[in-house]
């Protein structure tokens with residue numbers, strides 16, 4: 505990986521009871537990174553960091569008990585940015601570490617480039633959701649399924665509604681399915697303005713403009729709709745979308761992006777800009793195969809930022825959970841049951857999927873999903 509001389513150097517510390525040789529070699533070979541210390545135990549690491557702070561700390565889970573790891577991550581996240589590193593068998597623990605405040609995780613075996621990318625990605629961002637809120641703003645969560653109809657829009661809208669329950673007015677959902685967007689239908693909203701109108705405005709993006717263009721949902725979510733006319737999508741560039749999302753961060757605590765099924769430039773730009781990615785699938789072979797392909801094409805989705813949401817599970821004729829996880833090489837973070845007619849009714853009538861009147865059995869799962877996304881304690 506190359507770097508320009510203008511890039512600031514990222515200081516990195518490593519905790520590895522095994523000496524950290526393999527990690528150190530990767531970090532030292534990268535001009536943009538500077539290894540400031542290698543510690544073999546948590547106490548030693550904290551002592552060293554007090555003398556020489558590092559922007560990123562890579563914590564190897566080997567030889568740390570789960571409690572020690574989670575405690576350490578919780579402590580480090582106050583002052584620095586943590587990447588956790590472990591074996592495939594540690595997957596559940598690594599996910600818990602991310603929930604405790606690690607910004608990324610890496611599973612062995614990894615390519616040297618993946619470690620460098622993980623460090624560079626997290627170094628660019630704030631260290632915790634709490635800091636994001638106080639500093640650079642919203643946590644951005646992209647919801648994606650390469651298979652049509654798997655439930656991405658349902659998950660995205662329900663997540664936004666669940667997040668807004670405790671943060672009314674501070675949650676946005678952006679419909680990035682620019683051709684066949686269905687967020688408006690899912691939330692029973694119509695509006696004359698869409699993302700195309702917002703991008704066409706030259707006025708500074710302040711709350712006045714947001715309230716003018718976004719449509720307010722009764723849940724407290726602010727919704728940026730996609731255009732009604734097919735051809736308008738072509739006028740929107742992936743770069744403009746990435747810039748827009750970054751600018752909007754200042755005005756919200758959470759931004760949810762609902763993506764199109766196509767793995768196109770817009771989807772990949774949105775996946776890149778997101779802090780967290782929810783990959784939605786159903787327990788059927790075609791859906792799993794499509795998601796496998798995406799995971800192979802986008803290695804940065806294999807580690808760290810992304811979580812698998814298994815929709816419409818359990819399913820009588822579907823693939824068993826263990827086989828889903830084996831096929832994807834990943835743990836499923838959350839399962840959502842099929843809610844049949846109740847879900848359709850909730851969406852058709854515009855009654856929020858969390859609204860008690862809808863009587864959904866999946867309502868609790870959507871709240872769990874909101875907790876997963878805000879798991880740094882906000």
Ligand SMILES: Nc1ncnc2c1ncn2[C@@H]1O[C@H](COP(=O)(O)OP(=O)(O)OP(=O)(O)O)[C@@H](O)[C@H]1O
Pocket residue numbers: 649651652653654655656657658659681686764765815816840841842843844845847848851866
């Ligand atoms: N858990 C569920 N229980 C019942 N119905 C569901 C569930 N999840 C999704 N649906 C229904 O399935 C249909 C497709 O869902 P949704 O629009 O969320 O999928 P999508 O992945 O966004 O599809 P698209 O390819 O159109 O973007 C919708 O009618 C939705 O109400």
Ligand SMILES: [Mg+2]
Pocket residue numbers: 656657658681686762763764
């Ligand atoms: Mg959709």
